[in-house]
Amino acid sequence: MDHILERIEVFYEIYLDEYLDEQERNNHSNLSDNPVYRDLKVIIASMNPLREYLGLSRLKLNQEVKSGLERRVELKCISRK
Numbered sequence: 001m002d003h004i005l006e007r008i009e010v011f012y013e014i015y016l017d018e019y020l021d022e023q024e025r026n027n028h029s030n031l032s033d034n035p036v037y038r039d040l041k042v043i044i045a046s047m048n049p050l051r052e053y054l055g056l057s058r059l060k061l062n063q064e065v066k067s068g069l070e071r072r073v074e075l076k077c078i079s080r081k
Helices: 002-026 037-053 061-080
Strands: none
8 A cells, every 4th residue: 555655746746836836926814825735645645544554544634734934034144045
């Protein structure tokens, strides 16, 4: 099962990047206002049963977005130094 999760994670990372790019450009007030929201939500919903089966924690969209945006801020600060 882990090979299936690995294949899906590739798309998850792509959609998360697209979501974060859109969020940085337009700063949507609600997560669901972002046009990539539905795609990312579906990917996470398909990954979570596999993650549970493999003993991994479930992904939560709001936590993934928050940590993704924080990582981007940190990377920008590091690159400015």
